[in-house]
Amino acid sequence: MSETEKQETEPAEAATEAEAGPEEAAKPSGSGEPEEAPAPDDAEETVETDDVSPWAGRIVEDGGDAAEAPEERDYEAEIAELNDRLLRALAETENVRRRGQRDREETAKFAITGFARDVLSVADNLRRALEALPEEPGENEALSSLVGGIELTERELAAIFQRHGVEKIDPAGAKFDHNLHEAMFEIPTADAEPGTVMQVVETGYVLNGRLLRAARVGIAKAPPEAEAVPEPPPEDADTAA
Secondary structure, eight states, X not given: OOHHXXXXXXXXXXXXXXXXXXXXXXXXXXXXXXXXXXXXXXXXXXXXXXXXXXXXXXXXXTTOOOSOOOOOOXXXXXXXXXXXXXXHHHHHHHHHHHHHHHHHHHHHHHTTHHHHHHHHHHHHHHHHHHHHSOSOOTTOHHHHHHHHHHHHHHHHHHHHXXXXXXXXXXXXXXXXXXXXXXXXXXXXXXXXXXTBEEEEEEOEEEETTEEEEOEEEEEEEOOOOOOOOOOOOOOOHHHHO
């Protein structure tokens, strides 16, 4: 090659090396070895798993099946448990219904308790008025009409009481019962057993079997024993002789 051709080729080679970059420029231009491509970075493959899936995190071996499947559900046991819960719920509902029905019945029976207790004083006053009047009014027509009117009013009030479940307690001559009677005093007597009702001070009443007012009574008790008279000491036989 002539010097003129060398001078023409040198500027062209310099321009080519500048465009190739510093790495290619550093390599010898005359080497025949092929350039190796850069190896890709080793990146770990990540397997996205679904946390909801029962197969999450299970590894499948080469040529093998998956790991053991989850245990099968015991449907018969679950049905039995649900049936037991249903029966318990039905029983509880029935108990609540019966309790509510009983409460309604008791409310209907004893709703007039306060009113009936207040009206008892009216019945007591009517009885006191009859006891204060003479048994035989004689020829006094006004007094006879008054007695008849009071007796009629008392009978009508007693009928109303009976209609609404209010009954009178008449314990005269009966044994004292602390559930129905209230002892006011004791009467010493030998004509009746101790604990027998001898006198009724105030009549008692019950409302549908429940005590509305206790009867105030006087009960009998045993009379006090007579004081024993001391016997004189026996006389000495020698003194008598």
